[in-house]
Amino acid sequence: MKAIVCTKYGAPEVLKLVDMPTPTPKSGEVQIEIHASAATRADTMIRRADPFFARLVLGFWRPKRPIPGTALAGVVRSVGAGVTRFQIGDQVCGETGMLFSAYAQYVVVPETSAMMHLPDGLSMQQAAPISDxxxxxxxxxxxxxxxxxxxxxxxxxxxxxxxxxxxxxxxxxxxxxxxxxxxxxxxxxxxxxxxxxxxxxxxxxxxxxxxxxxxxxxxxxxxxxxxxxxxxxxxxxxxxxxxxxxxxxxxxxxxxxxxxxxxxxxGMLPHDQINEILMTLKPLFETGVIKTVIEKTYPLDEIVAAHHHVDSGRKRGNVVIDMAQG
Known part of the structure; x- marks a missing residue:
């Protein structure tokens, strides 16, 4: 699979597109084919390790988890033993939290993760930024x-x-x-x-x-x-x-x-608390009470440009990473 890695802190250019093995789910886990993610201000701060003392959690010299990104929307492609919350083919959106890894074509997360079924009427691109x-x-x-x-x-x-x-x-x-x-x-x-x-x-x-x-x-x-x-x-x-x-x-x-x-x-809240928020927000998105504002969409291989735009401070609404582009 294609993925973005960040092996040191710094400017957007530290983000590199690489080929990596596609992860497979273990017991209690689900594999999600990611269709859309988001480049957020939180992502850029993590890329810089800003504030500095965040390194105590993220990794002092380099990120503990090299694939950045937390927001996602996609399709469940495989499930591990014992999974009951999601089925293969389910369209979902949510966040990976401290696991990061959403700047990739696939991710594996516990079925208890902060995730919900895609709100009716929303595209993957509209749903991906919800968790941010x-x-x-x-x-x-x-x-x-x-x-x-x-x-x-x-x-x-x-x-x-x-x-x-x-x-x-x-x-x-x-x-x-x-x-x-x-x-x-x-x-x-x-x-x-x-x-x-x-x-x-x-x-x-x-x-x-x-x-x-x-x-x-x-x-x-x-x-x-x-x-x-x-x-x-x-x-x-x-x-x-x-x-x-x-x-x-x-x-x-x-x-x-x-x-x-x-x-x-x-991002450090227990997943069940975030899931409660997601379920509160879901009908608000489905009825149009809340709408996702998207300014720009970038393919995964233009993640450096996406981060430069977020760093500029002139972002209007959300910047979405579309895995189908490019």
């Missing part, structure tokens, strides 16, 4: 941030993969949504349901006092120390981009009744 943008955004908004009806929510980085999902999910939860993005993306975020837009290049949302119940910084370009002034009493600042500063602020504010900073590693 939608699952992460839902967990942060609902479980970490506790968003409810009437909350005023600000989403920084609203035009990216997480941001476009977060707008739709926050609206579904009954929030009033303010989106922060560049002027070129204002129409897009408004079409997704944002109530108001802030131009990130000309306005500083942290200078708006006591305006929001929750700030979801999907890209980690703000800091709690400044953003807290835009929060109402008891407001929450949540961010999926881990830094030492955010970690310290979370520890410092965790026991206070005031404004709080929060982080969560969604």
């Amino acid at each position: 943008g939608a699952v992460t955004s839902y967990h942060f908004l609902k479980s970490v941030g506790g968003v409810g009806a009437g909350d005023r929510v600000l989403i920084n980085g609203a035009s990216g993969g997480l941001g476009t999902a977060a707008i739709q999910i926050a609206k579904h939860l009954g929030a009033h949504v303010t989106a922060v993005c560049s002027a070129d993306n204002h129409d897009m975020v408004l079409s997704l349901g944002a109530n108001a837009v802030i131009d990130r290049k000309t306005q500083d949302f942290t200078k708006t006092n006591n305006a929001y119940d929750l700030i979801f910084d999907t890209v980690g370009t703000s800091r709690f120390a400044r953003a807290k002034y835009a929060l109402r009493k008891g407001g929450r600042y949540i961010c999926p981009v881990l830094s030492l500063g955010l970690l310290l602020q979370q520890m410092r504010t965790s026991k206070s009744g005031g404004k709080r900073a929060k982080f969560a590693a969604v």
